[in-house]
Amino acid sequence: xxxxxxxxxIVRQFVRDKRTMALLIAAPLLVLTMMYLVFSGDKYEPKVxxxxxxxxxQAKLETSGMEIVAFGSIEEAENALAERKIDAYxxxxxxxxxxxxxGSDPGKNKSILLLxxxxxxxxxxxxxxxxxxxxxVGYLHGGSEMTAFDSLGPVFIGVFAFxxxxxxxxVSFLKERxxxxxxxxxxxxLRRWEIVVGYILGFGLFTGIQAVLIAxxxxxxxxxxxxxxxxxxxxxxxxxxVTALSFGTFLSAFAKSEFQMIQFIPLVIVPQxxxxxxxxxxxxxxxxxxxxxxxxLKYGADALRSxxxxxxxxxxxxxxxxxxxxxxxxxxxANVLALRKHRKI
Amino acid sequence: xxxxxxxxxxxxxxxxNFGEKIVIERISLRVERGEIxxxxxxxxxxxxxxxxxxxxxxxxxxxxxxxxxxxxPKLAMMNRIGYMAQSDALYAELSAQENLSFxxxxxELGGARLKERIHYAMKLVGxxxxxxxxxxxxxxxxxxxxxLAIALLHEPEVLILDEPTVGIDPILRKSIWNELExxxxxxxxxxxxxxxxDEADKCxxxxxxxxxxxxxxxxxxxxxxxxxxxxxxxxxxxxxGERP
Numbered sequence: 150x151x152x153x154x155x156x157x158x159i160v161r162q163f164v165r166d167k168r169t170m171a172l173l174i175a176a177p178l179l180v181l182t183m184m185y186l187v188f189s190g191d192k193y194e195p196k197v198x199x200x201x202x203x204x205x206x207q208a209k210l211e212t213s214g215m216e217i218v219a220f221g222s223i224e225e226a227e228n229a230l231a232e233r234k235i236d237a238y239x240x241x242x243x244x245x246x247x248x249x250x251x252g253s254d255p256g257k258n259k260s261i262l263l264l265x266x267x268x269x270x271x272x273x274x275x276x277x278x279x280x281x282x283x284x285x286v287g288y289l290h291g292g293s294e295m296t297a298f299d300s301l302g303p304v305f306i307g308v309f310a311f312x313x314x315x316x317x318x319x320v321s322f323l324k325e326r327x328x329x330x331x332x333x334x335x336x337x338x339l340r341r342w343e344i345v346v347g348y349i350l351g352f353g354l355f356t357g358i359q360a361v362l363i364a365x366x367x368x369x370x371x372x373x374x375x376x377x378x379x380x381x382x383x384x385x386x387x388x389x390x391v392t393a394l395s396f397g398t399f400l401s402a403f404a405k406s407e408f409q410m411i412q413f414i415p416l417v418i419v420p421q422x423x424x425x426x427x428x429x430x431x432x433x434x435x436x437x438x439x440x441x442x443x444x445x446l447k448y449g450a451d452a453l454r455s456x457x458x459x460x461x462x463x464x465x466x467x468x469x470x471x472x473x474x475x476x477x478x479x480x481x482x483a484n485v486l487a488l489r490k491h492r493k494i
Numbered sequence: 495x496x497x498x499x500x501x502x503x504x505x506x507x508x509x510x511n512f513g514e515k516i517v518i519e520r521i522s523l524r525v526e527r528g529e530i531x532x533x534x535x536x537x538x539x540x541x542x543x544x545x546x547x548x549x550x551x552x553x554x555x556x557x558x559x560x561x562x563x564x565x566x567p568k569l570a571m572m573n574r575i576g577y578m579a580q581s582d583a584l585y586a587e588l589s590a591q592e593n594l595s596f597x598x599x600x601x602e603l604g605g606a607r608l609k610e611r612i613h614y615a616m617k618l619v620g621x622x623x624x625x626x627x628x629x630x631x632x633x634x635x636x637x638x639x640x641x642l643a644i645a646l647l648h649e650p651e652v653l654i655l656d657e658p659t660v661g662i663d664p665i666l667r668k669s670i671w672n673e674l675e676x677x678x679x680x681x682x683x684x685x686x687x688x689x690x691x692d693e694a695d696k697c698x699x700x701x702x703x704x705x706x707x708x709x710x711x712x713x714x715x716x717x718x719x720x721x722x723x724x725x726x727x728x729x730x731x732x733x734x735g736e737r738p
Contacts, residue, residue, distance in 0.1 A: 333583030333644075336549050337600040338572040493553050494567050 168409065176415040183423045186433055193431060195261045198226040198238035202246070206272060210239070213268045215261075230289050237261045245282060252288035253458045254429065255297050262286065290459045291374065299374035303453035304426045306363055310386050311393040311446050312418055314356050319397030319410045322348060326491075327406065335492040342485045348398055349391065349481065356390035368457075376460030382453060385466065388473040389449035395480035396445065402487035421446040426454065448472045502527045502652060502683040503548060508557035510543055517543045519706040520557070525685060525699075530678050532697030533687040534730065540706040541687040542580055542656055548685060549577040549654050561652060573601060576650030580657050582637040586630040590621065590640055593629060594647060601648035615643035618673050620666060634661040642670070646677075653677065655686045659693060671696055691727045702730055709733040 163170060196216045199207055200223050211217045218235060220226040226238040230251055237250040248265055250258050265284070291299065325331040334344060364382050367373040375382075400417065404410040424430065424441040441447045452469035455461040503525040510518040517540045525531040533541045546552040547559055550567040559566045562574060584593055591612070598608045616622050619639035624632070632640065638661055645653060653674075659667045671693075678684050678698075686697065694700055695714050702710040702717070710717055710733040714726055721732040 328586075329579055329581035329583040330585060332546075332551060333577070333579055333597075334600070335551050336572065336575070336577035336579070337597065338569055339600050340569065492551050492567075494550075494569050 168412065172412050172415065180415060180419055183420060186437055193257075193260065193429070195237065195257065195264065196235045197261065198229055198235040200226050200238060200240035202239055202241060206268075209268050209272060210265075213264050215264055227289075239265070239284070246284035247287065248284050249287040249289060252291035252295065253300060253454065255291070255295050255300050256429065258288075258291075258293070258295075290376070295374060295458075298371075300454075300458065301427055302367055302371070302373040303457045304450040306367055306382075306386060307389050307425065307446055307450040307453055308422055308427070310356075310360060310363055310390050311421070311449070312414075314352070314359070314390045314393040315397040315418065316410070316414070317397075318348070318352050318394045319401040319404070319413070320407050321352075322398040323401040323404055323407060323410055326401070331491060335488075341488040341492065342481075344488065345395075345398065345481050345484045349394055349477075352394050353391060356394060357387055360386035360390055373457065375457050377456035377462065381456045381463065381466065385449055385452045385456065385470065385473075388470060388477070389446070392445045392449070392473050392477045392480070395477045395484065399480045399484040399487060402484065402490070420444065425450040445473065445476050448476075500527050501525065502529070502562060503531075503685065504558075504560045505544075505548075506558045508544075508547065508554045508559060510540075510547065510552070510555050517706050518547075518554075521703075521706075521708045522557075523701055523708060523711060525683060527683055528678055528681050530674060530684045530686065530696070530698045532694050532700045533685065533703055534689065534691075534694045534700055534726070535687075535703035536689055539703045541703055544703070545654055545656050545685065545687055548652075549575055551577075573648065574651045576645040576648065576653045578641050578645040578653075578655045578658055582634075582641045584629050584637060584640060584644075587628070589626050589628050590616070590632075591625050593640065594644060597644045598647050603648055611647050611649070612643075615646045618646065619643045619670065635663060635666070638662055639666070639670075651682060653682055653684045655684065657687055657689070659688075659690070667693075691725065691730070694726045700726070702733055704730075704734050 194214060194216050196218060197210070198218045198220050199210070200220045207217065207219075218229070220229065220238065223238075223240050223242065226235070226240065227249075229235045230238060230249065233251060235251070236257055237248060239246065239248050241247070248262070250261060252258060269284075286293070325334070331344075360383055364379065364386050368375045368379070368382075396417075400413055401410055404413065420440075421444045424444045425446040430438050430441060448469040452466040452473075455465050455469075459465075501524040503523075505521055505523050508518055508521050509516065521544065533544065535541050543552065547554055547566070548561065550561075550569075550571055553567055561571060564571055585596070588596070594612045594615070595608060598604070598611065603611060612625070613622075616625055619642050621636060621639055621643065624636065629637065629640065638658065642655070642658055645655065659670060662670065674684055674686075686693075688694055697714065699713050700711065700717060701708055710729070712720070717729045717733075718724065718726065721729045723729040723732060
């Protein structure tokens, strides 16, 4: 009977806590939907440029499951590759066939090379072109020895910097409210924006240390591929943390307890992980792909990948950096407004 | 805005509702300068809500509150108000000293002045020897006293105390009340909420609150003689409509 009483009590509490119930039911569905969107989209069709290769071979390539774009010269194709408009190009240089890959995603490299290999094997068997010379394979970034970790590492740096700062900052700001110290602070001449800025600076100090540690450990400790400037990596990691900091403290306004703060993880962290570049979104329908633009993590991860794998500099990542900065400021402003709930002035 | 009157707090037709729920139902009252004014009422009667509006944290839905002649809420007035909340708003990971200097700096106290004020306030609440202890090691009563010390730190002209003596032993409670008397004699206005009847007796004037309404106001002796009661409790019951 006592057990029954306990069961009834738990059921009652559960029913009353709509939020936890919604989380229990809706969150797995949300995550599963995202998995579905990411993994079972349209079949991945590599975009491959060709420069003056024999017409019958080009025709064969077109039927092999690649999207073929013709270029007038190797330079044009090279530019398109650098701008990531194509994933690879095939050309004849000095009488020899050449395949050059963009290279930053080992998965894509493999599937493109496989398609080329199959096409050439078919050609050879059909005998229409005689024995084809083995093409030389080049990479714009990375290389054949690049591992999946090299490719995903920059995203992981971003994800972890973001996740832990989000949670810790959110919970501490929440504690300020639940312990009554926020109310006490609001009974002093302290302005609302001063509270928000104080939090960002105080925590920012520790997130700065965290950024240095994460970046240094992954590059020097784990040997993550690092082509660009370490300073840019630090800048982006730090900005991601600050975004997480302002985002976490802002969202804590909508949680009543630490537990409710944890409930935000599947809602705001998991989607970001899915859309930030851990998974290739190119096979996802374009209509859904725009969601990624709402994810702060995406900008950080993109910038980190550009610097670490492609060795790119400020001119390529400046947009991402400014966007992260703008997002941080926007979340801070939103938090100042959210504090109005506790004191209007 | 500045009135020539001696009143410290003027509450005029104040209503405060949270959504549909009316918490303060048209209260008007004055608190004179240097007075110890008690707000007596059971929990849930609206005392804390009223006191938060006086402290400038909350705002009335309608009506007006002015403090020292200035209409509230106003940020600059926070420097002249000392507020002690019902819950001990302390940073448990920090020492008493660190808590005090943090709140002191929010009121722009620093250097020798801060040190002197910390010494004064801690001596007043009898916590001098525990200045460097971590607050999480404090007992409930000690935390209450530290909260009071923080409220006194910047020498406010108006002291607003929400249930200040909960969990404090009778001897210390007496000494705190003696200090409140001394502060009031020196010109500090003190507004204190309580649901302890014997404490209410020590206030110069009392406002009795029930269900968000001010049911009676006057000095403890006044309230007792008017109702022919021997205790404040009986007087409260009388005004609450439950004549014994």
